[in-house]
Amino acid sequence: MKALSQRRRHPLAAIALLLMALLMVGAIYSAASSANQAQAQTESFSANDAEEGEKLFAANCASCHGLGASGSSAGPSLVGVGAASVDFQVGSGRMPLQMDGPQAQVKPVQFTEEQTRQLAAYVATLGAGPAIPDEEILDASEGDPANGGELFRVNCAMCHNAAAAGGALTRGKFAPSLEGSSEKHIYEAMVTGPQNMPVFNDANISPEDKRDVIAFLKTIEEQGSPGGADLGSLGPVSEGLFIWVAGLGVVIAFTVWLTSRSS
Amino acid sequence: MSSSTATHEYQPKTRVGRVTHFVDSRVGGSGMVKEFGRKIFPDHWTFMFGEVALYTFVILLISGTFLTFFFDPSMAETHYEGSYLPLRGVEMSVAYASSLDISFDVRGGLFMRQVHHWSALLFVAANAVHMLRVFFTGAFRRPRELNWVVGTTLLIMGLAAGFTGYSLPDDLLSGNGLRIIDGVVKSIPVIGTYISFFLFGGEFPGTAIIGRLYVLHILLIPAVILLLIGIHLFMVVIHKHTQYPGPGRTNTNVVGYPVGPVYAAKAGGYFFIVFGIVAAISAAFTINPIWNYGPYDPSPVSAGTQPDWYIGWVDGALRLMPGTVGANWDFEWNIPFPWGVNTLSLNVLFPALVPAGIVFTLMLAWPWIESWVTKDKREHHLLDRPRNAPTRTAVGVAGVVFYCVMWAAASSDLIATHFLVSLNDVTYWLRILVIVGPIIGFMIARRVALALQRKDREIALHGRETGRIVRLPHGEFIEVHEPVDEYKRYQLVSFESPEAYAPVADGNGHVSRSEKLRSRASRFFFEDRVAPVTPSELHASHSGHHGEIANAQDRESIASH
Numbered sequence: 164m165k166a167l168s169q170r171r172r173h174p175l176a177a178i179a180l181l182l183m184a185l186l187m188v189g190a191i192y193s194a195a196s197s198a199n200q201a202q203a204q205t206e207s208f209s210a211n212d213a214e215e216g217e218k219l220f221a222a223n224c225a226s227c228h229g230l231g232a233s234g235s236s237a238g239p240s241l242v243g244v245g246a247a248s249v250d251f252q253v254g255s256g257r258m259p260l261q262m263d264g265p266q267a268q269v270k271p272v273q274f275t276e277e278q279t280r281q282l283a284a285y286v287a288t289l290g291a292g293p294a295i296p297d298e299e300i301l302d303a304s305e306g307d308p309a310n311g312g313e314l315f316r317v318n319c320a321m322c323h324n325a326a327a328a329g330g331a332l333t334r335g336k337f338a339p340s341l342e343g344s345s346e347k348h349i350y351e352a353m354v355t356g357p358q359n360m361p362v363f364n365d366a367n368i369s370p371e372d373k374r375d376v377i378a379f380l381k382t383i384e385e386q387g388s389p390g391g392a393d394l395g396s397l398g399p400v401s402e403g404l405f406i407w408v409a410g411l412g413v414v415i416a417f418t419v420w421l422t423s424r425s426s
Numbered sequence: 427m428s429s430s431t432a433t434h435e436y437q438p439k440t441r442v443g444r445v446t447h448f449v450d451s452r453v454g455g456s457g458m459v460k461e462f463g464r465k466i467f468p469d470h471w472t473f474m475f476g477e478v479a480l481y482t483f484v485i486l487l488i489s490g491t492f493l494t495f496f497f498d499p500s501m502a503e504t505h506y507e508g509s510y511l512p513l514r515g516v517e518m519s520v521a522y523a524s525s526l527d528i529s530f531d532v533r534g535g536l537f538m539r540q541v542h543h544w545s546a547l548l549f550v551a552a553n554a555v556h557m558l559r560v561f562f563t564g565a566f567r568r569p570r571e572l573n574w575v576v577g578t579t580l581l582i583m584g585l586a587a588g589f590t591g592y593s594l595p596d597d598l599l600s601g602n603g604l605r606i607i608d609g610v611v612k613s614i615p616v617i618g619t620y621i622s623f624f625l626f627g628g629e630f631p632g633t634a635i636i637g638r639l640y641v642l643h644i645l646l647i648p649a650v651i652l653l654l655i656g657i658h659l660f661m662v663v664i665h666k667h668t669q670y671p672g673p674g675r676t677n678t679n680v681v682g683y684p685v686g687p688v689y690a691a692k693a694g695g696y697f698f699i700v701f702g703i704v705a706a707i708s709a710a711f712t713i714n715p716i717w718n719y720g721p722y723d724p725s726p727v728s729a730g731t732q733p734d735w736y737i738g739w740v741d742g743a744l745r746l747m748p749g750t751v752g753a754n755w756d757f758e759w760n761i762p763f764p765w766g767v768n769t770l771s772l773n774v775l776f777p778a779l780v781p782a783g784i785v786f787t788l789m790l791a792w793p794w795i796e797s798w799v800t801k802d803k804r805e806h807h808l809l810d811r812p813r814n815a816p817t818r819t820a821v822g823v824a825g826v827v828f829y830c831v832m833w834a835a836a837s838s839d840l841i842a843t844h845f846l847v848s849l850n851d852v853t854y855w856l857r858i859l860v861i862v863g864p865i866i867g868f869m870i871a872r873r874v875a876l877a878l879q880r881k882d883r884e885i886a887l888h889g890r891e892t893g894r895i896v897r898l899p900h901g902e903f904i905e906v907h908e909p910v911d912e913y914k915r916y917q918l919v920s921f922e923s924p925e926a927y928a929p930v931a932d933g934n935g936h937v938s939r940s941e942k943l944r945s946r947a948s949r950f951f952f953e954d955r956v957a958p959v960t961p962s963e964l965h966a967s968h969s970g971h972h973g974e975i976a977n978a979q980d981r982e983s984i985a986s987h
Binding site for chain 2: 265308309311312313316317320321322323324325326328329330331332333334335337338379382383386388389390391392393394396397398399400401402403404405406407409410411413414415417418419421422423424
């Protein structure tokens with residue numbers, strides 16, 4: 164004790180104290196917060212599911228992701244990606260990958276729902292990760308579309324476009340249009356961050372806020388376009404193209420008619 | 427009207443006659459109708475785009491007036507309580523809320539907004555096409571140079587009106603556009619920040635800009651446009667309309683229909699056609715769905731953020747400008763001044779001002795550049811066919827290519843996603859094309875124009891190829907050519923074709939440097955001209971060919987026996 168009190172005016176004492184305080188705050192935060200914790204698997208998979216999933220994995224996925232999903236030079240390890248990741252990638256038709264490219268393209272879904280569930284069950288056994296979301300958190304009618312819209316504009320619109328019509332990223336990558344995406348896939352994309360998308364974990368956007376985002380997307384999808392055909396919701400470019408091709412085209416047709424001589 | 431004071435006062439017999447006589451004897455309408463109603467306008471579909479521009483402007487005035495009844499240009503904060511669900515309760519400016527109210531809660535408001543915006547796009551497009559027609563046919567030559575300048579100013583005013591209007595709803599899209607303007611203004615060295623603070627009434631976005639843009643948009647700019655349109659049309663009446671060359675059309679007459687009754691009916695009816703087209707488009711196609719973009723907030727920027735098409739080329743130039751070249755060479759320079767370090771941000775200043783500066787300066791100066799090169803100060807009321815002025819056409823095409831590459835660059839992200847190519851590659855290619863494209867466009871357009879002239883020459887001299895092959899008695903095969911009729915031939919042979927000239931010495935026998943330059947420019951313009959067919963050439967070829975065809979026909983009739 165005396166040795167410690169003797170050093171209390173040491174030039175590095177302040178720094179040591181600061182470090183200790185930071186460590187303590189960090190430790191308390193990580194103990195108290197569950198935000199960064201891998202979620203418990205809410206959907207119950209049977210042991211049989213995982214077993215069947217392993218067989219499917221070995222036959223269809225292991226050539227790239229490696230046996231035991233430990234990864235290879237052709238594909239990343241899937242340990243800890245969670246069931247949500249599998250459900251999104253396989254369930255939306257992105258996996259198995261059709262070809263190498265800047266990012267996985269959507270194609271017709273290759274597995275049945277049953278098989279997708281089995282694959283997800285298998286990958287979930289490899290390590291804790293985001294789970295497939297519950298039905299109740301996906302119910303768009305419970306959400307607040309106005310709040311979802313604000314969250315969407317701040318967090319999502321810079322890549323996906325304000326009307327969720329999609330947009331370009333660098334070097335051939337892109338953020339897809341969200342029209343027609345299921346509530347489940349939208350939620351899973353937010354928690355797993357597929358392709359180039361960042362992960363929006365529950366500390367960033369709470370599950371209820373995620374539901375609001377889904378509610379916003381479903382609202383604008385269902386309400387249609389109040390002003391008539393939306394021209395792809397791509398903004399002024401499609402509007403300009405339209406007026407130059409269709410608008411001016413019709414105008415020219417009429418000018419030709421007006422100035423033609425009756426013969 | 428002084429003649430009406432004569433002893434014998436005219437007494438109309440019918441009631442309509444009395445009313446018209448009452449008006450006529452006080453404002454002199456019949457004189458104006460007599461003068462103006464007999465004005466002749468030539469008929470050609472390419473002459474109608476100026477009218478389209480005028481009519482869309484009238485539509486803009488009408489629909490814009492409707493919108494001012496409901497729009498509130500205040501940037502005060504409010505919470506939206508209207509009927510559009512996905513925005514209810516969201517904090518926004520009064521301007522944006524009132525734009526949403528126009529769209530969703532004012533009867534017919536959304537339709538009128540769409541009429542206003544679609545006709546704005548069509549207004550500038552019609553202006554642009556009208557100016558291209560004027561340029562490529564040489565209608566800007568004396569005496570119409572000043573009207574060309576007025577027209578160019580009208581186009582610039584059209585852009586200003588469009589941009590100020592685009593910014594008014596205070597949605598995310600327009601706010602992003604304003605942010606770019608703010609960035610461009612701030613990149614002006616030394617005074618940029620002062621101008622920006624003056625414009626926005628403080629740091630961007632402030633609380634003043636929407637009101638200020640509103641005043642410009644509904645008061646100042648439309649007044650200037652209206653004034654310029656008045657001057658423009660007045661000059662058209664004074665100069666009379668140009669016409670395409672043809673039999674019976676000369677530099678001193680105008681062949682066409684009189685305003686009254688033919689053109690008054692055509693033009694009046696055409697207004698309703700244009701209004702109908704705009705209304706049909708507005709009823710069926712949405713434009714600027716401000717509810718998608720949400721209220722302006724300086725932090726989010728949506729993908730696919732673009733200005734309206736006519737500002738697109740400037741946005742495209744900004745997108746094409748590299749921030750750095752190689753690893754170290756960047757365009758942001760810090761220049762020490764006695765009062766401190768000023769930043770010269772050429773990566774913003776250069777693309778924002780230089781391409782537009784080049785295009786508009788060349789446009790405004792072109793009538794004088796061309797008459798300087800050709801030494802042609804005469805009046806021209808007959809138009810050129812674009813092929814008959816190959817270098818001018820080529821310069822125009824180069825300008826169009828330059829513009830269109832930048833225009834395309836504004837949609838580089840959509841090109842990337844829709845044609846499944848890399849955004850980076852699109853940018854690299856367009857960077858090359860914006861420099862190389864105009865040069866290639868120039869060369870190709872000039873060659874095509876010269877080739878078409880040669881084709882015209884060929885047709886004038888030898889007629890059209892009929893595809894009928896005839897074998898002559900001595901075994902030779904010839905193709906029968908059918909001579910064109912005189913009206914068509916007139917068009918092919920009657921055009922002016924300036925020649926390159928050698929530098930001329932002035933009175934002191936001295937050849938000035940500018941004269942040498944002028945001669946070089948004239949060589950560049952007219953060196954490889956294709957001379958129009960002369961009457962003697964025509965005569966020579968005719969006598970030869972008629973014989974040939976007659977011969978061939980004899981052969982045929984012999985063969986068929």
